[in-house]
Amino acid sequence: MFLKLALRNIAAYKKRTIVTLLLTTITTGLLVFSTAWMDGSHQTMIKNAVEIYPGHIQITGKDFREKPSFDNLIFEAAIIQEKLSQIDGINYFASRFESFVLFSADEKAVGGMLTGIEPEQEKYLSRLASSLLKGEYLTQGDTNQVYIGHEFAKRLKIDLGDEVAFVGNGADYSFAADNLTVKGIFQTGLYGFDAGSAFIAKKYFDQIMAAENYATHFIVLPKRTEKAEELAVEISRVIGPDYQSASWNQIMADLVKAMQLDSLFGYITLGVIFIVIFFVIMIYTLLTVFARIHEIGILRAIGTTPQQILAMLLLESSLLALISVIIGGLIGGYFAYYFQLNPIVFSGYEEQFKQYGLAVSAMPTAFAPLVIFRDMLVMFVLSVLSTLYPIIKINQYRPVEAMRHV
Amino acid sequence: MFKTTFKIAWASLVRRRTRSVLLILMIAVSLWGLLFMEGIYDGMTEQMINNAIRSDSGHLSLFGEGYRLDPDLSKWVMDIDALDTFLASDTRVKSHVMRLKQDGLVATAHYSRGVAIFGVNLDEEEKHGKMAGYLHRGEFSFGKRDRGAIIGFKLAEKLQVRIGSKIILSAQDSQGEVSAAALKVIGILKTNNMSLDENAVFMSGKRMRKLLTAKDGVSQIAVILYDELNIPELQGDLKKEFPHLDVQRWDELYPALLQSRIMMEGFNLVTNLLIFCVAALGIFGVMLVSVLERLREFGIMLAIGTRFSQVSTIIFTESFCLGFIGFCLGSLIGFVTLYYFKINGLDLSVFSDAFEEFGMDAVTYAIIRPSYFIMALAAVFLATFFSVLFPLRILKKTKPIDAINTI
Structure with a gap:
């Protein structure tokens, strides 16, 4: 009975129906797409930042992350290695030894990071190998051969086959120096990284830096990357309190927070737009409901209770909201899905992305049905709420008042 | 003459109090939100640019070739x-x-x-x-x-x-x-x-x-x-x-900052447009209904010799009144809010790590530009103007006799 009446009324008051439908649909679509866009771009940025070099899980000496000095190294790399190989959820892992040294080529001396890596495993842990620009990537048995960032090589004015010397501290604080030959040049697109990093095979590195069985980091790639946090906790338990195991959201807490901040601003903007939109919906509901004040007065006069009228009007607005939320959700969801498959490319904004340390210009949206459903629900509630005030207000009139209202 | 027009317009606005108040509130709130966003976002970008200029590039930097x-x-x-x-x-x-x-x-x-x-x-x-x-x-x-x-x-x-x-x-x-x-x-x-x-x-x-x-x-x-x-x-x-020297402007040295500024301007424009389109829709609805429900009244006025231009002036006055009051209210609270944040700053230190990541200050001091208000005023007037055109057309098409005889 109510449903029939409500449907009839929806059909009868076309203007309100169209405006409400249109606005709620657009709003829902906008929200769904914006959320997908924000989540997607943030996930991409973080994924990129994680995968280029830092890795999903880092294991370090207990205080190394706070005090990255050689006093807080992993001094028993072999034991860690053995323990890690027993954990089930790990796909790949490898050790690294990072140190800052002064590089010097023919006429240039520049400070930078020299890291000993295990080339074979490192292939799976970071994008180093796949970022090869010229020459070759490292192999396990390499000696004094260096794999260097493109911008870094440019700063030092060296190219493939050239020699570069370095001076630095060994793990025992002794003086360490050697001549290296450029074997390969890489470019990840992350400017700061490409302009200050060089890599050599860890076996050889350990000899010159007196770092045998030492490491600054172990990098772990989980079998299921979304379970990185749980895995990091499990690793912590296995390797004991002398070491620290942190997942990417701890390692890159700043970036994660920055993304949250970006979302916050996004939601503020959307919020302002939504407030205006729901004001308009409220106004239109007010207009139509008051246009029907005679009808409602008569209904009341012939014995319809205020509750019944409330139910009828609410049913009308709920139906409208439901239809538009579904359409809007489908539209927004479609765009979210489409742009997930065909990422939006920002070719003009690489400079800005670079400044934030992001080596991507293509941003896919995140198509997540659950999130879309949440957004639709929010919009439904808001849409119905915004019609509440006019509906309650009209119910406060007495039947005679309503019928005589001009 | 205009006094009478204004009186009539005002009287009809007061008669539909809830509706008028809602509409004014809508305009005010949307304006307030817009001003707040513009002032704060501009403040953020300008602070970033300012930091780069003060600490490094100046407005111009000279280097050897x-x-x-x-x-x-x-x-x-x-x-x-x-x-x-x-x-x-x-x-x-x-x-x-x-x-x-x-x-x-x-x-x-x-x-x-x-x-x-x-x-x-x-x-x-x-x-x-x-x-x-x-x-x-x-x-x-x-x-x-x-x-x-x-x-x-x-x-x-x-x-x-x-x-x-x-x-x-x-x-x-x-x-x-x-x-x-x-x-x-x-x-x-x-x-x-x-x-x-x-x-x-x-x-x-x-x-x-x-x-x-x-x-x-x-x-x-x-x-x-x-x-x-x-x-x-x-x-x-x-x-x-x-x-023989290399003379560079700050925006050539920090292209990313200039991009931020341009992006912010574009973003502000789009939000402005979006919000005012929606707001115009709201005004349109109210004006349409208010003209339609008074067709009879206008019919009588026309029948006793009021010129159509006079009737349309009344309707325009109503619409502009709503828009203007909404604008004043919105500008006022917007200005007060921005002024507060201009003096005290919007402190988002909770996110200070994140701001550092972006290279921004955690405390943002809002910017107040006259252009915000001028733009908003123009937008409000355009919105009120265009939303009346269609109701007026309906009125024009209706013959006074028909209007009086309906109902």
Whole structure:
């Protein structure tokens, strides 16, 4: 009975129906797409930042992350290695030894990071190998051969086959120096990284830096990357309190927070737009409901209770909201899905992305049905709420008042 | 005459009180939100730009030819005197400073990393870009006998150094040899210019000359002007006067910041448009209904000899009244809000780590530009104007007799 009446009324008051439908649909679509866009771009940025070099899980000496000095190294790399190989959820892992040294080529001396890596495993842990620009990537048995960032090589004015010397501290604080030959040049697109990093095979590195069985980091790639946090906790338990195991959201807490901040601003903007939109919906509901004040007065006069009228009007607005939320959700969801498959490319904004340390210009949206459903629900509630005030207000009139209202 | 029109218009607005109040509230709230967003977002971008200008690029920066591609001592600017005289005598120039810069390595007892070493004169820097305002900890000085250093706060974090810690700087000197100096950290800077916070060590210019065995020349001259509008002109003049120098505007040195500003402007425009389109729809609905329900009333007015132009004036007046009151209310609360945040700043320190990541200040001081209000006023009037056109057309098509006879 109510449903029939409500449907009839929806059909009868076309203007309100169209405006409400249109606005709620657009709003829902906008929200769904914006959320997908924000989540997607943030996930991409973080994924990129994680995968280029830092890795999903880092294991370090207990205080190394706070005090990255050689006093807080992993001094028993072999034991860690053995323990890690027993954990089930790990796909790949490898050790690294990072140190800052002064590089010097023919006429240039520049400070930078020299890291000993295990080339074979490192292939799976970071994008180093796949970022090869010229020459070759490292192999396990390499000696004094260096794999260097493109911008870094440019700063030092060296190219493939050239020699570069370095001076630095060994793990025992002794003086360490050697001549290296450029074997390969890489470019990840992350400017700061490409302009200050060089890599050599860890076996050889350990000899010159007196770092045998030492490491600054172990990098772990989980079998299921979304379970990185749980895995990091499990690793912590296995390797004991002398070491620290942190997942990417701890390692890159700043970036994660920055993304949250970006979302916050996004939601503020959307919020302002939504407030205006729901004001308009409220106004239109007010207009139509008051246009029907005679009808409602008569209904009341012939014995319809205020509750019944409330139910009828609410049913009308709920139906409208439901239809538009579904359409809007489908539209927004479609765009979210489409742009997930065909990422939006920002070719003009690489400079800005670079400044934030992001080596991507293509941003896919995140198509997540659950999130879309949440957004639709929010919009439904808001849409119905915004019609509440006019509906309650009209119910406060007495039947005679309503019928005589001009 | 207009008084009567206004009276009629006002009376009909008051008659539908709920509706009028809702509409005014809608306009006011949307305006308030818009003004708030514009002021805060602009404040953020301008602060970022301002930080870069004060701490590094100035409005214009001069480098030796080819220095930016290959920052080598041999490419420094040598004829400083002529440049100094030119800049000092130019009335557009507010201040200029000369800086030395060389890439090198900073080491503590436990840790070392690559840095950019700057040789500066602190008094000049303070006059130029109020650099002391960026001091995060410690003192803004190089100590007695110039043996101190001021370093970026991120660098300090990474090096694990505090005020009073000793650091060793090494860099290549003019002879191609690596030379080193031991300095004490006296101050820590937080400029929110990421490249400086992460990489910069400031030391006394004099001392740096000794370290690098570089008697003459500077690597960068940063110029700040009184009026931003004169930047391109002065750039042209400098290029003509010193053809062998590389003269760069701040936005050429920090293209990302200019992009942020353009992006923000575009973003503001789009939100403005979106909000006013929706708001116009709201006004349209109210005006349409208010004309339709008074068709009979207007019919009678027309029948007793009121001209159509007079009737339409009444309707326009109603619409403009609503728009104008909404605008005034919105502008007022918008202005008060922005003024509050202009003085006290919007403190988002909860997210300070995140702001650091973006290279922004955690406290944003809003900007209030007259253009916000002018734009909004224009938009409100356009919205009120266009939303009345369609109802008027309906009214025009209706014959007075029909209008009176309906119902």
